[in-house]
Amino acid sequence: MRGVKLLIGLVLLVAAVGGGWWLARVAVGVEGSTTTVEAVATTTTATSTTTAPTTTSTSLTTTTTIPFARFGDARTVGQQVGSVDGLTMFRGNPTRTFYGEGPVPNDPVVLWTYPDSAMCGRSTVAGETDLWCGTGWTGQPVVWTRPDGITEVIIGAYDYAVHFINADTGQDTRTPFRTGDLVKGSGSLDPDGYPLYYFGSRDNNLRILALDRGDPVELWSVNANIVNGMWNNDWDSDPVIIDDIMFEGGENSYFFAFKLNRSYDADGHVTVDPQPLVEIPAFTDELVRTFGRAQSIEMSVAVYENRVYFANSAGRVVGLDLSQIDDGIAPVVFDYWDGDDTDATITVDAEGMLYLGIELEKFNARSEEVGQVIKLDPYTDGDPLVWGVAVPPASSTDDGGVWATPALGDGVLYVATHPGKLLAIDTETGEVTWSDEIGWHAWSSPVIVDDTLIQSVNCGVGGALRAYDLSDPRQPQEIWQTDAVGGCIESTPAVWRGRIYVGSRDGYFYAFGEK
Numbered sequence: 001m002r003g004v005k006l007l008i009g010l011v012l013l014v015a016a017v018g019g020g021w022w023l024a025r026v027a028v029g030v031e032g033s034t035t036t037v038e039a040v041a042t043t044t045t046a047t048s049t050t051t052a053p054t055t056t057s058t059s060l061t062t063t064t065t066i067p068f069a070r071f072g073d074a075r076t077v078g079q080q081v082g083s084v085d086g087l088t089m090f091r092g093n094p095t096r097t098f099y100g101e102g103p104v105p106n107d108p109v110v111l112w113t114y115p116d117s118a119m120c121g122r123s124t125v126a127g128e129t130d131l132w133c134g135t136g137w138t139g140q141p142v143v144w145t146r147p148d149g150i151t152e153v154i155i156g157a158y159d160y161a162v163h164f165i166n167a168d169t170g171q172d173t174r175t176p177f178r179t180g181d182l183v184k185g186s187g188s189l190d191p192d193g194y195p196l197y198y199f200g201s202r203d204n205n206l207r208i209l210a211l212d213r214g215d216p217v218e219l220w221s222v223n224a225n226i227v228n229g230m231w232n233n234d235w236d237s238d239p240v241i242i243d244d245i246m247f248e249g250g251e252n253s254y255f256f257a258f259k260l261n262r263s264y265d266a267d268g269h270v271t272v273d274p275q276p277l278v279e280i281p282a283f284t285d286e287l288v289r290t291f292g293r294a295q296s297i298e299m300s301v302a303v304y305e306n307r308v309y310f311a312n313s314a315g316r317v318v319g320l321d322l323s324q325i326d327d328g329i330a331p332v333v334f335d336y337w338d339g340d341d342t343d344a345t346i347t348v349d350a351e352g353m354l355y356l357g358i359e360l361e362k363f364n365a366r367s368e369e370v371g372q373v374i375k376l377d378p379y380t381d382g383d384p385l386v387w388g389v390a391v392p393p394a395s396s397t398d399d400g401g402v403w404a405t406p407a408l409g410d411g412v413l414y415v416a417t418h419p420g421k422l423l424a425i426d427t428e429t430g431e432v433t434w435s436d437e438i439g440w441h442a443w444s445s446p447v448i449v450d451d452t453l454i455q456s457v458n459c460g461v462g463g464a465l466r467a468y469d470l471s472d473p474r475q476p477q478e479i480w481q482t483d484a485v486g487g488c489i490e491s492t493p494a495v496w497r498g499r500i501y502v503g504s505r506d507g508y509f510y511a512f513g514e515k
């Protein structure tokens, strides 16, 4: 039944608009019953309706016979994807390599904070109940332009709620949506323009909300206990939605793909009818024998050229082939052991090489052998490890390694480490060309927009944002640092058109912009 008629969603739309290069998606129906489907790019016309006094639109006719990968085409690395105008998911696209749009402010100050009183909630981890405030790891906001022209920021926070904020005013655009526990991780806005928001909560549910009927309405949820999980039941992983399929990892130690069946009802309201395609264990019996049940997926999955990549708390790095996913088949085509808990999201470059940040908690021989920032070649028949960089702890009583997701620059990988360094690493050689002190517990991921890198710093002493100029990518130069906010910035910021949006553990959410 499935797979007879495929919607190939990836056709290159290249349009020069206002001097900027854009990559967007248009849907093209393709009849295909064989395993090879070639999508031929069609003529596309870009029209711009901005408020600029004059707008030049350029139509480009593109004819190519290069097949587009249905999931995570290589040409989307570093690019915005989808038809929505915005930053729609953690690290912006399925290869986790799009960080927002400029301009980056030159002298940023706090334009507004949200809300009036701190967002806090109690939650129990390993039998201990604590008060958690603000937003945390990974916590990157969605920022998008709604059909009515309002720029809206969407965040999950530790007061158990998802908040919807007017980016201009800092006021609620919708009533916050409450769950039964902390909202951690990052959420995704449907990149194809369906008014849907996808997110997980510590209350064990992964949810889909409809955003087209006033206040947000839950259309669907799935409980982590749908499977007999190996570990806990949270959903920290940010879902990736491509071509009506949602890819997600669970703290229950399973990888899931759901066919969403997105549509609209007779009243024009968006609908979903998710059906499971696969649920695949992230663990192996051998790893369970070695490390016990701590096998969770907490990273956000990455998708490149019809493969999905994820890793688990025992350090197993998995690549699945998605070419038969409609039929519920997703064989393991890459399998690697990096030695330790891997919660930073895998970053994929244009050649399909994988960059991983790994924690150093177990202090085993394998961690010593491979390091805590590594480059893997998932296509080689030999040893996938291209290079590794060691990230030792700052003290004998602490962990080492990386929780932040690396940022891919021009031949250089930027990595914030838990011991408190920002590293610039040559992607070819693994040479550390530069480093700077950014303060202990740097779990916020660096973002790169317009040759400027923005990094959360000084977690223990108030928390601030710092910017570096990347004119020489191998030797970043500091250009500014904001005043301290009231607490650690553990979340990853979103840069969008002159503003920087990010939450802090002090309980509040911040919009930074030009003074």
Ligand SMILES: [Ca+2]
Binding pocket: 201, 202, 203, 204, 232, 233, 234
């Ligand atoms: Ca839970």
Ligand SMILES: [Ca+2]
Binding pocket: 234, 236, 251, 298
């Ligand atoms: Ca977790």
Ligand SMILES: [Ca+2]
Binding pocket: 296, 298, 312, 313, 341, 342, 343
């Ligand atoms: Ca973990």
Ligand SMILES: [Ca+2]
Binding pocket: 341, 343, 359, 361
């Ligand atoms: Ca850990």
